[in-house]
Amino acid sequence: MNPEVPGQRSGSSRVRIVLVDDHAIVRHGLRSVLEREDDLEVVGEAASAAEAINVVGGADPDVVLLDLKLSTGDNTEGLELCGQLTRLHPDLGVLVLTTFLDGRLVVEAIHRGARGYVVKDVDTTELVRSLRAVARRESSFDSRSAAAMVESMNSPVSQPRLTERELKVLRQLAHGLSNRDIGAELFISETTVKFHVRNIMRKLTATSRAEAVYEASKLHLI
Known part of the structure; x- marks a missing residue:
């Protein structure tokens, strides 16, 4: 042994x-x-x-x-x-x-x-x-x-291209808001928020909302 x-x-x-x-x-x-x-x-x-x-x-x-x-x-x-x-x-x-x-x-x-x-x-x-x-x-x-x-x-890190609207949604995600609350804050529908969240996660190669916020913080996007 x-x-x-x-x-x-x-x-x-x-x-x-x-x-x-x-x-x-x-x-x-x-x-x-x-x-x-x-x-x-x-x-x-x-x-x-x-x-x-x-x-x-x-x-x-x-x-x-x-x-x-x-x-x-x-x-x-x-x-x-x-x-x-x-x-x-x-x-x-x-x-x-x-x-x-x-x-x-x-x-x-x-x-x-x-x-x-x-x-x-x-x-x-x-x-x-x-x-x-x-x-x-x-x-x-x-x-x-x-x-x-x-x-x-x-490898050089390429900065993901987020739209202004996606950046606004991302900042609300960082505060822990739900899709419904984000929609209320930004005056858009919950369906539109879901669409933006999916795009944010795809662009940041994240598998969850929390990981998206984490990746964004590392890139100084928020």
Whole structure:
């Protein structure tokens, strides 16, 4: 059995892992692979963000192995969950395991508190190495994710072109107003507000209203 991993609970030499993926067959396969290692123990599974928060709260893992896509309609729901989990459990290590190789997503995952990012076709040895590194509170990225992150960080940032009306709607979003309240403030219909919000999210490549505000703040649009 491997020596105790720094960052784990006292008296335990096993890395306690929760698997978060919306496909049961993927979770089953990961469990089978990981539990062949003497120092790895899968202590819980979850298929959704809400389930993950409950499971992590009860299982008290060292690491969450997290897919970014947790529903058919949202490719990056896992980003928001990553932020929630790391806020609720500051000592928790999150390792993203996903099919999406996108430098922007790698950077955003780090901003949300992830310690590592690997793609799903990574070999077992690399995945196990990454889990152990994250449990030691180190960062871990497979070679392609690291390259994508560096390329994204070195690429010039293009400022999204928002219309004056979209900027006004965005400022109201930043104050937490509902579509109905925004419509009342700007004297436009709720349907028109929804149209502008969709365009804002598309232009800022955001998956939620909160993420749109966050991205806009980074670009100094609000």
